[in-house]
Amino acid sequence: APSKLSARWKSEGLDAAVLYPTLGILWEAELADVELSQAYCRAYNRWIAGFCRHSGGRLVPIAHLSLGDPEAAATELRRAVREGCRGAFVVPFTITRKAHGDPAHDPVFAAAQDLDVPIAIHPSFEPFALRSQRFENAHRLPLLAAVTAAEGVRHAFTTLFDHAVFERFPGLRVVLLESGGGWIGHWLDRLDGVFEATFLGNRSALKTRPSELFRRQCFISCDPDERTIPALMRLYGEDRFFWASDYPHPDHTGDYLQALEAMAGELPGPARARLLGANVRQAFGF
Numbered sequence: 302a303p304s305k306l307s308a309r310w311k312s313e314g315l316d317a318a319v320l321y322p323t324l325g326i327l328w329e330a331e332l333a334d335v336e337l338s339q340a341y342c343r344a345y346n347r348w349i350a351g352f353c354r355h356s357g358g359r360l361v362p363i364a365h366l367s368l369g370d371p372e373a374a375a376t377e378l379r380r381a382v383r384e385g386c387r388g389a390f391v392v393p394f395t396i397t398r399k400a401h402g403d404p405a406h407d408p409v410f411a412a413a414q415d416l417d418v419p420i421a422i423h424p425s426f427e428p429f430a431l432r433s434q435r436f437e438n439a440h441r442l443p444l445l446a447a448v449t450a451a452e453g454v455r456h457a458f459t460t461l462f463d464h465a466v467f468e469r470f471p472g473l474r475v476v477l478l479e480s481g482g483g484w485i486g487h488w489l490d491r492l493d494g495v496f497e498a499t500f501l502g503n504r505s506a507l508k509t510r511p512s513e514l515f516r517r518q519c520f521i522s523c524d525p526d527e528r529t530i531p532a533l534m535r536l537y538g539e540d541r542f543f544w545a546s547d548y549p550h551p552d553h554t555g556d557y558l559q560a561l562e563a564m565a566g567e568l569p570g571p572a573r574a575r576l577l578g579a580n581v582r583q584a585f586g587f
Contacts, residue, residue, distance in 0.1 A: 310359070313558055316578070319361040319585065320349065321390055321478065326425035329392050335369035338396065342367050343377055350384040361585070363421070364389040368406055369396035375408035379416065387585050388418040390478070392425035393453025401457040402464030410470045419474035419520070419584055422454050451480030455488060462492060465506040467514040475519050476584055479547055482523030486533050489515055516541060520584040524553070525561035530576075531568050539572040543580040 310316075322345060332338055346364045353360035364381035366374040366389045378389050391401065391409075399405050401422070413420045433439055433449070440446050458477055461467060467475075477485070492511035496502035507514075516538045522545035523530045534542050544561050547553040565573045581587070 317359045317361055317587075319363060319387070319581065320353065321363055321421070321423055322349070322365060326392060326423065329367060329394075329396075330426040330428050333396055335367075335396055338367040338369050339373045339377065342374075343380075346377065346381040346386060347384070350381065350386055354385060361587075362386045366391050366409060366420075367396070368399075368401070368409065371406045371408045375412040378409065378412045378418075382416050382418055386418075387587075388421060388476070389413065390421040390423040391457075392427075393422055393457040394425075394427055394431055400460035400464065402460035402462070402466045404464065407469070410466060410473050413474075414470050414472040417472070417586055419476045419586075421476040421478045422457050423478045424451050424454055424480060427453055451484075454478075454480040455484065459488075459492070462507055462511050462514070463505060465508075467518050468507065468509060471518070473518060474584060477519065477521040478545065479522065481527060482521045482533065482542055483527050483529040485515070485521050486529070486536060489537060512537065520580060523564075525557045525564055527564065530564055531572075534568065534572055534576070539575050540580055540583060542576055543578075543584070544576055 310318075324345070328341060329338065332341070342365045346362075349362040349364075353362040362381075362385055364378060364386040366378060368374055368391055381389065389409075393401075395401070397405070409420065431453075433452075436442070436445075454477060458475070461475065467473065489512040496505065496507060496510055520541055520543065523542055525544055525546065530542060544564070546557045561577075565576055568576060
């Protein structure tokens with residue numbers, strides 16, 4: 302298997318892969334036991350670090366953290382980084398129902414800042430109680446489910462502004478994953494508009510425009526078939542976007558590199574290099 306993987310990567314021009322889990326985005330939706338959740342994270346993180354250890358740096362492990370116990374999560378982040386993990390991810394909901402930006406989670410943000418590793422927000426299965434009740438069996442409407450699957454990521458991300466996380470932790474890097482990238486333009490326009498021109502913005506703890514904080518501390522992955530990314534890179538920073546593939550999940554086909562080439566072909570040379578790899582190196586500190 303390693304030789305086949307190496308041959309395929311060589312043919313596709315891939316230097317390395319940053320690995321985010323599948324198993325870990327399933328069980329948190331059905332587990333309310335805080336201590337057991339921490340144990341599951343530790344077990345996964347030990348496994349993924351060992352799995353990647355002998356890849357010569359081509360497989361990059363990322364730790365899974367559960368925010369039910371922020372102090373334990375911060376301790377686990379430190380341990381996982383010592384074992385080789387180059388960052389961590391959290392799902393878009395919490396057992397405690399506290400927003401991601403809530404100061405209760407400051408130990409995790411402080412640890413990530415001190416360790417100089419990014420925290421990612423990654424979609425996951427979610428408890429049915431948190432899903433939209435607008436229509437019955439909405440999760441069985443495939444197109445609606447596909448385009449709303451990342452709503453939790455957007456909501457969790459926005460709470461980081463509500464609680465001024467980026468201003469309180471100016472060295473923190475946050476990565477938005479597997480949610481597409483095209484939505485970020487509308488989202489930042491709306492956040493900036495509310496922040497600058499309404500009494501709602503005056504009620505927030507922010508002192509800096511959300512789009513400026515995004516340009517300073519955030520990265521977002523985009524799907525290879527998105528057509529709006531070149532324009533968004535010009536608006537919100539050529540150093541903020543990178544491509545990612547969800548392959549072999551059913552919503553991504555095996556020809557993702559051809560689609561990526563079409564997207565990258567719309568960009569000037571420096572921006573193309575950033576999209577295809579340089580921004581990943583910056584985000585994860587490679």
